[in-house]
Amino acid sequence: MSNTVLHKIHFATANKGKRELKPGPAPIRDTPNHRVPRLSRLMALAIKFDRLIHEGAIADQAQLAELGYITRARVTQIMNLLYLAPDIQEDILHLPPITQGKDPVTERDVRPIVAQFDWRKQRRLWKQLASCLPQ
Numbered sequence: 001m002s003n004t005v006l007h008k009i010h011f012a013t014a015n016k017g018k019r020e021l022k023p024g025p026a027p028i029r030d031t032p033n034h035r036v037p038r039l040s041r042l043m044a045l046a047i048k049f050d051r052l053i054h055e056g057a058i059a060d061q062a063q064l065a066e067l068g069y070i071t072r073a074r075v076t077q078i079m080n081l082l083y084l085a086p087d088i089q090e091d092i093l094h095l096p097p098i099t100q101g102k103d104p105v106t107e108r109d110v111r112p113i114v115a116q117f118d119w120r121k122q123r124r125l126w127k128q129l130a131s132c133l134p135q
Contacts, residue, residue: 010025037098039092045078046080049061049078052064081107085122085126091126104132105132
């Protein structure tokens, strides 16, 4: 005669990505299945950085780079997003969430738009770029 014992188990991730068996059913995860586009996060970061500098909490962009462990050039690239027309900034902040794959528009894609000082030209270029975005 044989005895059968049934237990619910699930795989869990332990230290350094090691997988191990755990007793009980798998935990229910209520994390969303989408993410905020990186360009939206960078736009929000630029706005936050600008406020920190204006409030005097941070001296300048060089200090931001030092505190954030990034190069001064990268801080400049992020802060240049503030040169976009306000309506484009708003569009960027409200880009649709990414459910799978790569971001359809990146900060690098927006650099030529930032280089235009005329907001009308920026809007025209943004409209061309945004037409490729999923709705």
